[in-house]
Amino acid sequence: MADSLPFPVWLRARNLKISWCNPAYATAVGSKPDIVVEEQIELVPAAERGKKKSLAQIAFEQGGEQSEQRHVVIEGQRRLLRLTEAAVGAQRLIIGYALDITKEADLDGELKRHIKAHEEVLDLLGTPIAIYGSDTRLKFYNRAYLKLWVADEAFLKTEPTFSEVVEDLRSRRRAPEQADFQKYKKERMALFTSLIEPREDLMHLPDGTTLRIMAVPHPFGGIMFMHEDVTDKLALESSYNTLIAVQRETLDNLAEGIAVFGSDGKLRLFNPAFLRIWRLMPEPLGEHPHLSEVLEMMKPLLGTMPDWGGYKRDTIVETLDRTTRAGRHECTDGSIIEYSCVPLPDGAVLISYLDVSDSVRAEQTLRESNAALAAADRLKSEFVANVSYQLRTPLNTIMGFSEILANQYFGTLNERQMEYARTMMEASKKLLHLINDVLDLATIEAGRMALSVKSLSVKALLENSSDMMREWIRQQQLGVVISVADDVGSLEADEQRMKQVMFNLISNAIQYTPEGGHIRLSAERQGDWMAITVEDDGIGIPEEDQDRIFGKFERANPQARQAGAGLGLSLVKSFVELHGGRIVIDSRPGKGTRITCFLPLRMSEAHKKPAQAAS
CATH class of the missing domain: 3.30.450.20 (PAS domain)
Incomplete structure (x- = not known):
């Protein structure tokens, strides 16, 4: 049986010499069994073992089974053998065998x-x-x-x-x-x-x-x-979930109806306001219908259109093409719904809807009210202008006869008669001034005020305005100071209107400055602008009233020496703005008032034309 084994097997006598081997052993050493025994041919030559004890000697001395691995050349090929020798029986005969583990070693190496x-x-x-x-x-x-x-x-x-x-x-x-x-x-x-x-x-x-x-x-x-x-x-997932929850809650509580359609045209997201605006039920929308199906659900409110199929097709194409657009639907129930379509970064499209019915109705009502107010204001202005024109003729007659009486052309008057005549003349002049102011305001509001522009010396304007008011200033026991550099130059303006501006500003300063006070007139260039200032040390104007005093028929303070009609500062503002300028006021109660008119040195052609009506 041992002769038929495919691997080498051998026996050793007590002297450790080979006493028998099978054919596989003889083949491994390239010999025959009897020659192996005769010549004691070892699988591992003694020269390769050196001085180390042989495996057989160790097994004989220690008993039991001893094994080792050795590389051996067999039939011209280097093979790895596991050599095993064991002492058996009382006589300790040695039996040995060798297994070729080359493939296993290669596999083990490959595995490693x-x-x-x-x-x-x-x-x-x-x-x-x-x-x-x-x-x-x-x-x-x-x-x-x-x-x-x-x-x-x-x-x-x-x-x-x-x-x-x-x-x-x-x-x-x-x-x-x-x-x-x-x-x-x-x-x-x-x-x-x-x-x-x-x-x-x-x-x-x-x-x-x-x-x-x-x-x-x-x-x-x-x-x-x-x-x-x-x-x-x-943490990011938690933040994301929180953000989604917040966004969901925000969408659910928006007044705008929100619908988000994916790139495939299917409804991905909607909020309760969308259902409420279009009178829809949530169940069909929860199945992610296509935009075409959603439009069919909205059709009862959108109404019958001449080409419903074309409208639906265009809406789908514009939405899927991610076209930004906005518009308004006038629904069959009378409601008005504004919509806005916005593409989203992920390829989806968000459409928002807002019911603006109440806002539109309120806007329409407001427009009608504004139109009615504008018409009433226009009628009022026309009425005041017409009445003012009608008053001029009898007023001129009164002024003419008053002047005749005061000059005693038809006989001498006593002192009381002279006083009455002078009083009539002064009252007539004030009334004429008021009528002229009203007519100017009416002309400006009607958009028919045209300026006669020419080069105007600023220094001469201030000096002439002061001279014109000098007697009134003297009567009120006030002082006037003019501060203008000789090279201040000129500006393009309407001389008559600028004199009215200065007259009204100085008049306002006189009315609100106590006896012994001072009025200062000054002007200076500031780039392309001329700053003309009238300043007093009077009672001043509270901050909350500073915008109001430029309105029509508004008075700065009831403590004025003489209460005017409240048109002076309104005219000042209108004339300055007609010239393309602006007014700045700086005042504090008890510290006086400083009003500065900023006027362009060169007027634009637009401001030289008749002013457009404010309405």
């Missing part, structure tokens, strides 16, 4: 190379990985694992058991806090005998870190643990 390559790849991964053998000892870990656990590499190189690693993590507060840690460790250790399918767990560490741990059975026995730090991911 694959394992090494895999370990190198795993070491480069950013995912922390640890592999434990079936004996629960740590067989492999990568750099990411070291970084995650801040572990002592010298400790890990000792191949600690899983239990020892868990205890090490606990000592460094890198293991989860547990009421019964031993129970927790026992449950984790049980994975080595019970794990069949991959298992995923979340681990919450004392420092707030959250890990996702995947335990996978290893093909060679044991377990491979993969770790992922999901702290930021969970």
